[in-house]
Amino acid sequence: MKNEDDKNLLLVTASNSLKILTLFSDRTPLLGVTEISRRLGLAKSIVSRIIQTFVAEGVLERDELTGKYRLGTALLELGLIAAECNPVFRASQQVVEKLHQQTGLDSYLLLLDQNESLFLLLYKQPNSAWRLFCMGSRTALPNTIGGLTMLAFLEPMQAQQVMQSHFGCTSEMALLRDVRYLKEIEVSGYAYGEEPLCQEIRSVACPIFDPTGKVLASIAVSGGIQRVKLSQVEELLASVAKAARHISHSLYPLLRSFPPIE
Template structure:
């Protein structure tokens, strides 16, 4: 039973009946316990670092001084919310992009996002279509910024939307950065699900490299066209992708090339702002 207000429950040598300050706002310790749980959650999250991005239950328990069962329950809750996710290979945990949903102010300080927004606005205004910025989490492309088209009929997606299919233009951009053997291994499992052969999907990646942008012409949704181009940093690494989304009925072959060039141009502008050397 919780201790009565003004008394302390015997614990660790405390004397029953001794007067104490109230344990919590309600005098029953509930606020203190809640604060303790929250503190434990933050302690668990702080275990994930740049140097050690993957953490298992045992490692975390040792670092925070909690029982493994407690850590496992915390991680299970965080995983359901997308705050952490499992690494497919090691089955350990890492931070998930679900953090984006609760880190809006933090996103404003994300260099690539801050740099990109004015150029995405210009791209959307110039093309009349929705422009977005996507990041790669190692397995999926995730929308982190978007400027909707001003037209009545448009294609938009909520921030945090994930793209996993190699038919998605933004996914093709990131897969095109991989060596052929690595890319093939990544797309072979998806090939059966898309109804396309691995050779066909790999050929798309080659085409993406050649022309500087990827195309999804009604492949994932029959009424939508997606066009994406890579954003590179000062090391020349692809750190993001610009994505244009438009209704298919507005995009014929000629306009497809125009949108592709516009998308690639904007991606190159953003890359230059990040310090990338022009190709």
């Protein structure tokens, strides 16, 4: 009985430890014991013990000015290793950077993670209007043009669930409008428009598929509304689509499911 209780205690501690780490983000890089305790509903003593263990192992480090904590070098090391070992990251890094340099625009790559998207890569111009996101940012699929591009190629039921979950009690008419918009993206094979969370930015995005036709990521270029005009969409689309095909070929070099790179 005692062994079983010890196992349960270890599982609870492990779960609480992971919950603490997932509170840190680009929007909340510094957190204190009190805030963590409040947000998770855990006793300060429990949070404090876990944090001290993390600090000792380099998982977290204490900011001397604020007394709060940030992610430590041990996680930075693991994150860099994870990135280098991630096949999509390896296949995309140079491609997204080259797209950024060739177009003179911001470029980003989103990785599909269940019903959300992760900014795996984001290259910004010095005067970029992108302020909400950085590499590592996680956001709902409908929050970006790249996310909407992936959303359009999910199974219809899954896409509808994502839309309803994101927008809440959406009216039937509004939902049908959103579904039609996603269908337009699916038919055309790309998305173009103003970024949902930043109307100052326009983007052109294309999906990236695996050999079975399942969407796994999207790649996009973005710029201010004065820079990315309707007359430029065709030229930009050609560059983005070529980049998407290049990534797919790099991921699956032995398969011939994708059109050749021109």
